[in-house]
Amino acid sequence: MHPDIHLKLHHRRAAxxxxxxxxxxxxxxxxxxxxxxTRLGWTMVEPVLRLAQQPPARSARIA
Incomplete structure (x- = not known):
C-alpha cells in the first residue's frame, strides 16, 4: 500500500x-x-490467613 494512502487511512481511523x-x-x-x-474477597482470605499462621503439627520423635 502506498505510504500516503496508509497515512490517510490511519488518520481517518484515529478520528x-x-x-x-x-x-x-x-x-x-x-x-x-x-x-x-472487597468484602467477599476478604471473607475468603481471612480463613486462609488463619490457617497459614498456625504452626505445623509436629511429629512425635522417637529417641
Whole structure:
C-alpha cells in the first residue's frame, strides 16, 4: 500500500476512534460494585490467613 494512502487511512481511523471514545465518555456509567467484591474477597482470605499462621503439627520423635 502506498505510504500516503496508509497515512490517510490511519488518520481517518484515529478520528473515528476519538469520536467513539468521546461518545462513550458521555454515557452514564453504573456505580462500581467494588464494596461487595472487597468484602467477599476478604471473607475468603481471612480463613486462609488463619490457617497459614498456625504452626505445623509436629511429629512425635522417637529417641
Amino acid at each position: 473515528e476512534l476519538h469520536r467513539k471514545a468521546a461518545a462513550y465518555a458521555r454515557l452514564p456509567h453504573p456505580a462500581p460494585r467494588r464494596h461487595l467484591r
